[in-house]
Structure formats: structure tokens, C-alpha cells
Amino acid sequence: MPYGVLGPTLAGPAVAAGGARVRALLARLLLDAGRVVPLPRLIDDLYGENPPAGAVNAVQSSVSRLRREVPISYDGSGYRLDVGPDEVDVHRFTRLAADGRSALRTGDFAAAASLLTEALALWRGEALADVRSAPFAVVAADRLEEQRRQAAEDRIEAELHVRPSADAEGELRTLLALAPLREHTWALLMRALAAGGRPAEALAAFEEARRVLAESLGVDPSPELQAVHTGILRGDAGPARRRLPAQLTSFVSRPELDRAREALRTARLVTLVGPGGAGKTRLSLEVAGRHPGEACLVELAGIGPDDVARSVLDALGLRDTGLRDRSAGPDTLDRLLAALSTRELLLVLDNCEHLLGAAAALAGRLLVACPGLRVLATSREPLGVTGEVRVPVAGLPIEAGVRLFAERGASAAGFALTAADEAAVRQIVRTLDGLPLALELAAARLPVLPVDELARRVGDRFRVLSRGSSTAESRHQTLWNLVAWSWDLLTPGEQSLARDFTVFRGGAGLDAIEQVCGLGAETLDVLDGLVSKSLIERDGSRYRMLSTIRAFCAAQGPASADRHASYFLQLARTADAHLRGPDQLIWLDRLDADRDNLHAAVRHGSGEVALRLVAALSFYWWLRGARGEAAALAGELLGRVGPSAPPGLAEEYLLCRLNAGPSQRDEHPARYLQTLDRPPAQPFLLYLSAFAAGPPESTDDDLMEVQESLRARLRGSPWCEALASVGSAWIGLFRGDPAWAEREFALALVSFQALGERWGMMLAQSGLAELAIARGDRQAARSPMDEALRLAAELHSDVDLAEMLRTRGDARMLGGDPDGAAADFTESMALATACGAPEVVASSRLGLARLALHQGDRAEALELARIALAECPSGWYTADGVRLSIKLVLGQAAADPQEAAHWYRQVVEEASGPDAINVVAAARAALESL
Incomplete structure (x- = not known):
């Protein structure tokens, strides 16, 4: 504790400096840390009833000296030590002691012992030891003692x-x-002596207590003392006997501990169910250790089904003493029933999975005949007895896993967790699913592998984690043996499904499992068996497999990648059609749930299946801002497929190229748009093609004719027609025809509203907002911009959200709100970076450069614009438009007229991308003024 009075007064790690009066003042303030102590009371406590004439000045002087070491404030009435109660040992002690006593009263004895031990460890000697001369100190010290x-x-x-x-x-x-x-102290002494097997000394202590009480008070022992005395005479005094092994290592607390203890308060059979290595045995011992009554562990590993009852008998210390047969026959069971019929006992049946029927039968028989009995079982599947409460036991949470690894590492290799190591340890915990046994095996490798190297190698878990404690059972000495123990208990059908399940990534729903794993009508029953045996976990409506178990099952044979890819292609196609309608959000969530599976299907599906998948996922990727992932997957696929489209897959191939990035786009988009004579089979191709190719080369006079021609070719696809109106509106805006643009945006908004398609509505609303900003009406821009931002947030469309924040930043900058503009540009950059939209990152950084220019900071503007130009890609017209605008700002920020002219000439010569007319006009005007 940084501050303390439970011993010499502490102010930080050392004893407080200064004279006795200064230390007394600090101690008095510590007793009320965080609260104001009125000045009159402070003087009374420090000086007593007759303070000296200069007491006020003396206190103020002492406070001034103390302020060099501790934070003290004055509120006009008194002084307050500004530290939290938990920073002061006396307040922490009081809280821990109260919590410990509360736990004691509720029967949580292990927690009580821990809390009270921690509380008493705060004492460093006598309370207020160095300030006892102060009037307040004697009474306070007696109370604390x-x-x-x-x-x-x-x-x-x-x-x-x-x-x-x-x-x-x-x-x-x-x-x-x-x-x-x-x-009560005498009673505790008697109970302790009796518990230690010394009843005669306990009875002698009672006689000594009787004598002391009679001589001092003239009274007989209290009912408590007499009850303990009677119990010792009967042989049943003291706490209940526990037959639980002492543990050699610390226990890292986990949520299942409280769940299991709560379940045992109302249920008589509780089963801890989980995969091998999840720590069920250790957890059961911790639960039993906190149980208020008698508890006994029965280890069932390594015995046969006929030996279960005898193992319970032996664990209870009721061994047969004769030479007759000790098999688990009627005599053994009868003796067990007789011994437990009137006994209050928690029986821990550990490792039931390999003799499930025998363990369930015995537990059921004992619970019916023995009303004071409770059973806590550990197994990889439930016992299936009426009234059983199941408590799932999975891997440890990340923080608990890190603590366990650090503690075991400290024991094995003197490992001390540092901030530099934490990322590697977290990676180890995640890779090993937080399984305690796997983490302990990993920590055992620290004597020969540094933690960062262990994190790199632990993916090959079965080779790296192959040496455990020599005293552990063989199945706990290596991770492979542990999982193999579970595998060998599976039926052939369960092994087949477990092997095929490894093709899934991130889990799967029931329909996918039925279609991909190929067991037909038997799938549900077999899946139920694997869930019961903890090889597969159910998480709501989905199923998942721990990566450790998955790695083992995958090594047992190949899974059906073709069926997997075919199923998820069908899912992607079904979802894509719904993404352009009112059920957009529902199907986005559906695709999100299987995102890992969809991407895996692109990677391991045939070239044809993968191309169709990329086409069907293109709109989803755009909506979710997953352009980086899309580009990587599409680029890998192009490397497999080759430089030309397979027969009948022209649109799919072009979409793959468009997703792959600017280097793959070349002239294909423009040529495709020129030859389009019907709505595309994959409608989002229209948007990506236009995005890459830019507006058609035409004059203002034939603009309407070009757009009407396109609309005619798209007739029959309402979504494509509405999207064409958005494109037409932007062309009108870029070419200086705001009336045309407003009509087209309004038409698009009405069309998308009729379809119930949020992304299209968002495009139309953001277009109307930009149109209002362009004509200087920022008030009119607010409503459509707010609606567009709301729709983008609802869709979780980070790319669109980033672009609109950048637009709003421009509006705020022009409207005299530099702080708001800077916040929008910064947030836009963060979102665009996360979703792989470098042209939006560059345009947002350009916004910051413009803002710096507006505020007169040319050097900052120049630096930001240079960074933006370096990070901005080229190859499609929106990015080219950003590059053009960056070069204009580079010219405006340049201090050297020749450098400025260099940038302005580049703008005039290149003249490409959106807003080119306005940017070029500005560059020409600047050149003329130089």
C-alpha cells in the first residue's frame, strides 16, 4: 500500500519523513482518506482539549510540509487527503475483513480464508505505532487492534x-x-486441537477456559463452548472431514467456479462437462474445497465399469478388511448404501466419460437412497441422470489464461511476465483455446524456448507440447494423447462427422453441417453425441470446434472441401439477391456469421466455383468495407485461374479483376460498359465497373442521350436502373449541371426507397448533401447528410461512412468549424485505413492539408499533401480525382513559385477523375496569377 497506519506511518514506499507532529497529522488524515476533516476536529485530535495558541498555524505549517509528499486539499472548512481508500492499508484492511466475514457467514470458507489472509498481511506492526503520543491515536489503535x-x-x-x-x-x-x-477464541482452540487428532488436549483446554471464566467473571462456559465440548466427547466435533488431495500449484479463478457452487446449492447432481484439458478435475477440487460439508474425491480414471462402487468405497476409507472377494457385487454396494444413508457428503466422481453407464447407474442409485448426498461429476459428456445440472467448462478467458501461463512459467523457468512479453503470451493463450493443460504444457517449454519463439511455434501444438509432468497420467503428458483419449471413445459415425467438421472455419449452422458432412438423416443424432462428448460446442444456433481438437481431427483424414464450397456458393447467391432489398440487414448478418467459411470456400473451391463466389460476394464485401480481404482473395484466385476468363464466366472473371485492385483493372471496365446490352447477371458489376472506368466521354449536349441509352439497356432490373440514376447525377454534378444532378439523385432516392434498399438510399442522400455543399447551402446539406450517415452506420458500411465523414469535414471547414472538420477527417482516415480504402485515406488527409492551408500553416499543409499523394493509388477515376486535388493543394501550399507552377501544370495536363473541371479551372487561374 502506498499509504499506511498499520505499523509506522507510510507516505509512499517509505516511512513518512518529518517530526512526530507531521506524522501524526498524516496519520489522522489517512484515517479519513478521501474525506474532509474539519480544522477544529483536526486540532482537537492532534492537541487534545487544550491546544496551544498557535495550533492553527502549526497545522497549516505541517500541511505545507506534507504537501511535498502527498496530495492534500483545503475546501474552506478543513483538509482532505486526496487518495482513494484502497491506497491506504487501514481502509483496505477494513474492506477485506468485512468481505471475509461476510463470506464466512455464507459458507464460502475458501474465499473467506483468502480475503482474511490478505487483510492481515497488511499489518506491519502495531497500529499507529509511531504516533501514539497524539490524543486520537490511542483510541484509534485500540479499535484497530x-x-x-x-x-x-x-x-x-x-x-x-x-x-x-x-x-x-x-x-x-x-x-x-x-x-x-x-x-470464541477458546472454542476455536478446542476445535483446532480436535481436528489435529488431539481430543484430550482439547478437553484440557475446555477445563482451563472454565477455570479462567470462573475466577475472573464467576460464570460458566457459554453454550458455544459447551457445544464444542460435547462434540469432542462424542467424537464429532470440528469441521467435516475432507478427503481431497492437496494441490501443488495455485488455482486461477474462472467463471465456472461460481456457477458450479451455485448449482450445488439447489441440485444434488452437478456435472462439469468439457473437453479434455479444460481443467475439470482441478475445478471440481476447488468447488469441493469450498463446500461447507464433508467432501470426498473418487478418481475413476484407469478402472473398469465393474470397479466403480468399490472405488467409491475405498475413497471413503471403508475398505474391506477380510479376505473375501472385493469385487463390486451386491455386498459392496449394500455397504456403500448403508454407510451413506445418513451422511451429509459431497462425492466428487472424476473422469466418468469412459465408464459413463456404470457411473450414471451408481450415482442414480446413491442419490435415491441417500438424501444427504450430493454428487459432483466431471466428464466429457453428461451422465444423463434425472435432475442432473450441467455446467459447461471451456477454455480460460484470455486474462485468466495469461495469469495461468505466467504462474506456471514462473515455476518452470523463473519466467516473469513483462509488457514486452504480453502480446506473445496472449497469442499462445488464443492459439491453445485457453485450455489449462495445454497452457501448462506450453509453460513447461520455457526452459528451452523464449516466449516469443514459443508463440511462433505453438501452432504446431502436438509436436511442441509433447512433454508434460512425469507424475501425470499418460494421457495428460502430451496434448496428442489427451485428444486421442477422447477420439477413441467415439463411434465410427461420430469420428466421421468430427473429421468432416474440420472443413468449417469459425463454426457452422445445422443446415451447413447436414449438407456438407454427408450423414443425411443421422446427422442430428451424431452431432448430439459429439456435443455431449465435448468434441463440438454449441454456441446459440451455431456449432464450433476448439482449434486443438480440430487440428487432431483434421489429421485423421481429409474432409469434403468440394461439398463445403458448393454449399457456401449457394448461400452467397441466395444472400446476394436479398442484399438489394428490404431484408438487407438480415442477410448481411447471415453472411457475417459465415464470413470465414465463405472466404475458405473461395480458397479451396474449384476455379469455377471460386469465381462465382467472388462475384456473389462482391456487393457484400463493399457493404462491409472488406476491400482489403476482397483484394487478397481475388488476387490469389486470379493466380490460379490465369490471364483469361474461363468459358461462360466473363462477368465473374471481370468482377474478380475489379476486386483485385487497380493493377488488375486496365481497360476491361470501360470496354465492358460500352458493350453492355442487358442488365448484368451480377448487378454490382455495374457499380464497380463505373467506379473504375469513370464517366463516359461525351459532351453536355449528348449527356442525356447517353444516360437514357444506358437506362434502356438496364430496363428490367429496378436496382440497376436506380443505380444508373445515381451515376447520372454524379456526372451532372461533375459537369456543372446541378439541376440535372438534383433530379437524378431524387429519382434514385425514390427508386431505392421503393426497393427498401438502404445502401442505395444512402448513396442518393449523400449525393443530395454534396450537391447542397457544392452550391454553398450547408444548412440544406445537414438533413440528407445525417440520414446518409445513419444508413451507413446501420449497414456497418465503413467505406461509405469514411467517405461521408470526409465530405462532412469539408462542409465543417468551409462553415468555420475547424475542430469539427479535423475530427471528421481524422475519423475518416481511421475507418478507411481499417477497411483498405487508400484513396479515401488520401482524400481525408488532403482535407487536413486544406484545413492547415485555411489556417495559414503552409508547411503543415505541404507535408500532409505530400503524404497524401504518396499513399493515394491510381488506376480508377475516383482515386485519380483525389490525386489531381492533392496536386492542386501542393501548388497552393508551395512557397516557391516555380514549384507551385510545376504542380499546377500537372493538374492541367492530367485533368482526370471527378471534379476535374473545377480543379483544372482553379489550377489555370493560379498559373495566370503567378
Whole structure:
């Protein structure tokens, strides 16, 4: 604790400096840390009833000296030490002691022992040891010492429940020497001696307590003491006996602990269900250790189904003493039923999966006949007994996994987790699904592998994690053996489905499993078996497999990649049609759920299937701002397919090239648009083609004729016709015909509203907003821009959101809101970077450059514009338009007229992309003025 009074006064890591009066002032403020202590009370506490004449000045002087070390404030009435209560040992002690006592009263003895041990560890000596001369200190110290004694008694009582022994005898006798009339302390001493197997000494302690009470108070022992005395005489005093093995390593807490304990409060059979290595055994021991009554562990690993009852009998210490047959026959079971019929007991049946029927039968029989019995089982599948409550046990959460790895690493190799190592450890935890056994095996490699190298190699988990504790069972010594134990318990059908399931990425729904895994009508029953055996997990309506189990099952034989690719092609096609209608959001979520599967299908499907998949996913990728992923997948596919389109796949091939990026686009988009005589089979091809090729080369006079011709060729596809209106509107805006643009944007908005298609509505609304900004009416731009931003956020369309934020930034800059503009440009850059839209990153950085220019910072504007030019791609007209605008700003920001002229001439010569007319006009005007 940085501050403390439970010993010499602390201000930081060292004893507080200064004289006794300064330390006393600090101690008094620490007792009320975070609260104002009125000045009159402070003077009384420090000086008593007759303070000296200069007491106020003395306090102020002491405060001034203290402020060099600690934060103190004055509110006009008194002084306050500005630190949190948990930074002061006395307040932390009080909280921990109260929490520990509360846990003790509710029967959570292990938690109580831990909390109270932590509380008492804060004491460094006598309370207020170096300020006892101050009037307040004596009373405060006595009160704190009483709280210390109470906490010590509570801790000892909790420990007697967790692990009964006489270990606390010496501490209890010390407490009695200080306070011999505390009857509860005598009771604890008697219980401890009895728990340690020393009942005669416990009875002698009772007689000594009786004598002390009679001589000092003239009273007999209290009912509590008499009850303990009677219990010792009967042989049943003290906490319940526990037959649980001591653990050699620490336990990292996990959410399942509380769930299992809560379940045991109401249910009599609770089963911890999870895959091998998930830590079910250790968790069961922690649950049993916190159980308020008697508990016993029965280890079932390595025995046969006929030996279950005998194993329980042996674990309870009820071994046969004769020479007759000890097999699990009627005599054994009858003895077990008789022994448990009146007993309050938690029976832990560990590792039930390989003898599930026998374990379930015995548990059911015992629970019916023994009303005081509770059973906690661990298994890779439920026992299936009536009334069973299942508590799933999965891998540890990331933070808990990091703690476990660090603790085991410290034991194995003196490993100390640092900030530099944390990323590697997190990667190890994620790769190993947080499975405790796998993390322990990984930590055991730290003596020979540095943590970053271990993180790099742990993907080859079965080779790297091949050496565990020599004292562990063979299946726990290597990760391969652990999973193989589960595999060998599967039926042939379950092995087949588990092997085929490995083709999925990120899990799958039931329909996909039925179609891909090829078991037909048997799929549901077989899948149920794998879920019950913890080889597959159900997460809502989807199923998933831990990567460790998946790696093992994949090694058992090939899965059906062709069926997988065919199924997800059909899903993508079905979804694509719905993406252009009112169910857009539903199908976006549906595709999101299987995004990993869809991308895997592109990679392992045949060339034809993969091209059709890329075509069907193009609109989805655009809506989700996944341009980087799309480009990578499309580029890989082009390398497989070759330089020309396969027969009958011209549109699909062109979409693949358009998705792959500017280097793959060349003249194909323009040629495609010129030859288009019907709506494309994949409608989004129209948008990507226009995006890459730019507006048609035509004069203002034949603009309407060109657009009407295109609309006629698209007739029969309402979505394509509406999109054509958006394109027509932008052409009108770029060529200086705002009336034309407004009519076309309005027509597009009405058409997309009729379809219920949000992305199209967003395009039309953002176009109307830009049109209003272009004519200087920022008030009129607000409503359509807000609506466009709302639609983009609803769609999670990061590319579009980034572009609109950039547009709003321009409007805010022109409207005199530089801070708002800078925020919009910065957020736009972040979104565009995340979704792989470099031209939007460049245009947003250009916005920041323009803003710097507006504020007179030419050097900053020049630097930002140069970066924007370097990061802006070329090859399609929107990016070329951004490059043109960047060069205009480079000319405007240049201090040297010759450099400025160089950039202006480039703008005039290149003159490409949207807004070229306005940019070129500005460059020509600037050249004339030089």
C-alpha cells in the first residue's frame, strides 16, 4: 500500500519523513482518506482539549510540509487527503475483513480464508505505532487492534473448515494470552486441537477456559463452548472431514467456479462437462474445497465399469478388511448404501466419460437412497441422470489464461511476465483455446524456448507440447494423447462427422453441417453425441470446434472441401439477391456469421466455383468495407485461374479483376460498359465497373442521350436502373449541371426507397448533401447528410461512412468549424485505413492539408499533401480525382513559385477523375496569377 497506519506511518514506499507532529497529522488524515476533516476536529485530535495558541498555524505549517509528499486539499472548512481508500492499508484492511466475514457467514470458507489472509498481511506492526503520543491515536489503535483480533479469529475459523488441522494452535494461544476471556477464541482452540487428532488436549483446554471464566467473571462456559465440548466427547466435533488431495500449484479463478457452487446449492447432481484439458478435475477440487460439508474425491480414471462402487468405497476409507472377494457385487454396494444413508457428503466422481453407464447407474442409485448426498461429476459428456445440472467448462478467458501461463512459467523457468512479453503470451493463450493443460504444457517449454519463439511455434501444438509432468497420467503428458483419449471413445459415425467438421472455419449452422458432412438423416443424432462428448460446442444456433481438437481431427483424414464450397456458393447467391432489398440487414448478418467459411470456400473451391463466389460476394464485401480481404482473395484466385476468363464466366472473371485492385483493372471496365446490352447477371458489376472506368466521354449536349441509352439497356432490373440514376447525377454534378444532378439523385432516392434498399438510399442522400455543399447551402446539406450517415452506420458500411465523414469535414471547414472538420477527417482516415480504402485515406488527409492551408500553416499543409499523394493509388477515376486535388493543394501550399507552377501544370495536363473541371479551372487561374 502506498499509504499506511498499520505499523509506522507510510507516505509512499517509505516511512513518512518529518517530526512526530507531521506524522501524526498524516496519520489522522489517512484515517479519513478521501474525506474532509474539519480544522477544529483536526486540532482537537492532534492537541487534545487544550491546544496551544498557535495550533492553527502549526497545522497549516505541517500541511505545507506534507504537501511535498502527498496530495492534500483545503475546501474552506478543513483538509482532505486526496487518495482513494484502497491506497491506504487501514481502509483496505477494513474492506477485506468485512468481505471475509461476510463470506464466512455464507459458507464460502475458501474465499473467506483468502480475503482474511490478505487483510492481515497488511499489518506491519502495531497500529499507529509511531504516533501514539497524539490524543486520537490511542483510541484509534485500540479499535484497530480489536478488528485485527476479530479478523484473525475469522481467518482461523475459515481455515478450519477448508483444511482442518491444529496448525493455528500457537496463534490462538497468543490471542488468548492477550484476551483470556474471549470464549470464541477458546472454542476455536478446542476445535483446532480436535481436528489435529488431539481430543484430550482439547478437553484440557475446555477445563482451563472454565477455570479462567470462573475466577475472573464467576460464570460458566457459554453454550458455544459447551457445544464444542460435547462434540469432542462424542467424537464429532470440528469441521467435516475432507478427503481431497492437496494441490501443488495455485488455482486461477474462472467463471465456472461460481456457477458450479451455485448449482450445488439447489441440485444434488452437478456435472462439469468439457473437453479434455479444460481443467475439470482441478475445478471440481476447488468447488469441493469450498463446500461447507464433508467432501470426498473418487478418481475413476484407469478402472473398469465393474470397479466403480468399490472405488467409491475405498475413497471413503471403508475398505474391506477380510479376505473375501472385493469385487463390486451386491455386498459392496449394500455397504456403500448403508454407510451413506445418513451422511451429509459431497462425492466428487472424476473422469466418468469412459465408464459413463456404470457411473450414471451408481450415482442414480446413491442419490435415491441417500438424501444427504450430493454428487459432483466431471466428464466429457453428461451422465444423463434425472435432475442432473450441467455446467459447461471451456477454455480460460484470455486474462485468466495469461495469469495461468505466467504462474506456471514462473515455476518452470523463473519466467516473469513483462509488457514486452504480453502480446506473445496472449497469442499462445488464443492459439491453445485457453485450455489449462495445454497452457501448462506450453509453460513447461520455457526452459528451452523464449516466449516469443514459443508463440511462433505453438501452432504446431502436438509436436511442441509433447512433454508434460512425469507424475501425470499418460494421457495428460502430451496434448496428442489427451485428444486421442477422447477420439477413441467415439463411434465410427461420430469420428466421421468430427473429421468432416474440420472443413468449417469459425463454426457452422445445422443446415451447413447436414449438407456438407454427408450423414443425411443421422446427422442430428451424431452431432448430439459429439456435443455431449465435448468434441463440438454449441454456441446459440451455431456449432464450433476448439482449434486443438480440430487440428487432431483434421489429421485423421481429409474432409469434403468440394461439398463445403458448393454449399457456401449457394448461400452467397441466395444472400446476394436479398442484399438489394428490404431484408438487407438480415442477410448481411447471415453472411457475417459465415464470413470465414465463405472466404475458405473461395480458397479451396474449384476455379469455377471460386469465381462465382467472388462475384456473389462482391456487393457484400463493399457493404462491409472488406476491400482489403476482397483484394487478397481475388488476387490469389486470379493466380490460379490465369490471364483469361474461363468459358461462360466473363462477368465473374471481370468482377474478380475489379476486386483485385487497380493493377488488375486496365481497360476491361470501360470496354465492358460500352458493350453492355442487358442488365448484368451480377448487378454490382455495374457499380464497380463505373467506379473504375469513370464517366463516359461525351459532351453536355449528348449527356442525356447517353444516360437514357444506358437506362434502356438496364430496363428490367429496378436496382440497376436506380443505380444508373445515381451515376447520372454524379456526372451532372461533375459537369456543372446541378439541376440535372438534383433530379437524378431524387429519382434514385425514390427508386431505392421503393426497393427498401438502404445502401442505395444512402448513396442518393449523400449525393443530395454534396450537391447542397457544392452550391454553398450547408444548412440544406445537414438533413440528407445525417440520414446518409445513419444508413451507413446501420449497414456497418465503413467505406461509405469514411467517405461521408470526409465530405462532412469539408462542409465543417468551409462553415468555420475547424475542430469539427479535423475530427471528421481524422475519423475518416481511421475507418478507411481499417477497411483498405487508400484513396479515401488520401482524400481525408488532403482535407487536413486544406484545413492547415485555411489556417495559414503552409508547411503543415505541404507535408500532409505530400503524404497524401504518396499513399493515394491510381488506376480508377475516383482515386485519380483525389490525386489531381492533392496536386492542386501542393501548388497552393508551395512557397516557391516555380514549384507551385510545376504542380499546377500537372493538374492541367492530367485533368482526370471527378471534379476535374473545377480543379483544372482553379489550377489555370493560379498559373495566370503567378
